[in-house]
Amino acid sequence: MVFYIGDIIPAILLFQSLIFALVLFGDSSFKRRANFLLAAFFLVMAIQFFGLLAPNFGMKWEFFGSMACIYGFAYGPLLYFYSRSLIYKESEFEYKQLIHLLPFGFLAVMAMSKISVCEYAGAIMYLSLIGYIAVSIKGLIKYRNILKQVQSKEGQIELRWLQNFMVIFCLTLLLDIVDQFVLGLDITQGVSSIHLMLLFLINWVFYKGLKQPQIFMGISRNDVNIIQNQQVNTTPKKPNAEEHDELNRLDEFMRSSEIYINPDLNINELAKAVSIPARRLSFLINGFLDKNFIGYINEFRIELAKERLKNPKDEGETISEIMYDVGFSSKSSFNSFFKNHTGMTPSQFRDSNS
Structure with missing residues (x-):
């Protein structure tokens, strides 16, 4: 050998x-x-x-x-x-x-x-x-x-x-x-x-x-169909009466329920909660709010994070605790969304409001 x-x-x-x-x-x-x-x-x-x-x-x-x-x-x-x-x-x-x-x-x-x-x-x-x-x-x-x-x-x-x-x-x-x-x-x-x-x-x-985390389950064929269906729709410039009512109902539900703090929330779960079909919900969010689903949900999370940073539960509450409480599971995603939304990092925002 x-x-x-x-x-x-x-x-x-x-x-x-x-x-x-x-x-x-x-x-x-x-x-x-x-x-x-x-x-x-x-x-x-x-x-x-x-x-x-x-x-x-x-x-x-x-x-x-x-x-x-x-x-x-x-x-x-x-x-x-x-x-x-x-x-x-x-x-x-x-x-x-x-x-x-x-x-x-x-x-x-x-x-x-x-x-x-x-x-x-x-x-x-x-x-x-x-x-x-x-x-x-x-x-x-x-x-x-x-x-x-x-x-x-x-x-x-x-x-x-x-x-x-x-x-x-x-x-x-x-x-x-x-x-x-x-x-x-x-x-x-x-x-x-x-x-x-x-x-x-x-x-x-x-x-x-x-x-890879155990919570990862991939996307379904239904998820693919939601997007494919959305791509063939013609988006009007302004919502009609029915669409306006649905958007108001969605906004009221999001603010009252705080369903967005669930880090694993997906469009099918939200659609079921507000009684709007998932394809329709995707169309409303993308067409009239000019956001994708993750951007829409994270705006609510950021608003709640801002409130918590201004008024923490106690003096020892950390930014990481707030991040998890409002629905984020990734520090890099939280920091990126927060800065894009406010122009400041979470630390800078907290310092400027203390």
């Missing part, structure tokens, strides 16, 4: 990927399907690095060399399915989705048959992987736009970490292309900068993927 310094990072990647995959395969939480897909991603990575290290252990399996350029045909679909499983609460596996993995399966069979595929599959693999990541990022952007129309909280449920991961993964791919076809990017003694980036990324995505 021969082991080089440059093999240390691939060995760590192999070990971690395999351990992460086993942990995720054994998960039984409500995110079981999402974690299963992430586990499959890690398992493919473990197989890839096992193939890279196999010759060091005297394993002369030629098909691993032929497989080196096709793993991306599995990474792309798995990342795409993983992102969709986090976005949509009703996301379920359908056998027709396996068609996305057919190129990987077909090329793997060819590689095991000792047929060289890298000569023509390598460039296509990069394009395929970048394409899947681009579609996944587009889906995440659409998801956040919908989220602002139907949910009243931000933060971790926006899945920005997943979008950032995919962007950095794309940059890693571009560096890999440079390393393969233009200029070698080894740091020293065969230590690959690409492997170091992958080591960072898989630890990051594993940590972030498991850190």
Whole structure:
């Protein structure tokens, strides 16, 4: 057995990927399907690095060399399915989705048959992987736009970490292309900068993927339909009598009930409380108040926060306590909304009114 310094990072990647995959395969939480897909991603990575290290252990399996350029045909679909499983609460596996993995399966069979595929599959693999990541990022952007129309909280449920991961993964791919076809990017003694980036990324995505709060449930198809329906409506300049009455009823209910202090409030819950269909409610808020749902709810929260900052319950009451009491669950979101609304930070506002 021969082991080089440059093999240390691939060995760590192999070990971690395999351990992460086993942990995720054994998960039984409500995110079981999402974690299963992430586990499959890690398992493919473990197989890839096992193939890279196999010759060091005297394993002369030629098909691993032929497989080196096709793993991306599995990474792309798995990342795409993983992102969709986090976005949509009703996301379920359908056998027709396996068609996305057919190129990987077909090329793997060819590689095991000792047929060289890298000569023509390598460039296509990069394009395929970048394409899947681009579609996944587009889906995440659409998801956040919908989220602002139907949910009243931000933060971790926006899945920005997943979008950032995919962007950095794309940059890693571009560096890999440079390393393969233009200029070698080894740091020293065969230590690959690409492997170091992958080591960072898989630890990051594993940590972030498991850190998602239990309250996150994704968006529903009904949430998507609310927005799609809204987009085809023509918004009048002024509300008619019926719409004016509904807007007044909504405002009176919001002020009297303080339903907005619920950090998990969504448009369906509010619609039920005021007896206005969710699509209609979204139309009223966007069309006549010129706000999305989260902006509308947060205005009430900010007004209550201002009152509490002026008149605290006791001398020791902190800004964080007020933030949670009025319905915010993210300090960064609270500070951002507060400053946009008042032109001051919460601390500055409290000091100016003390």
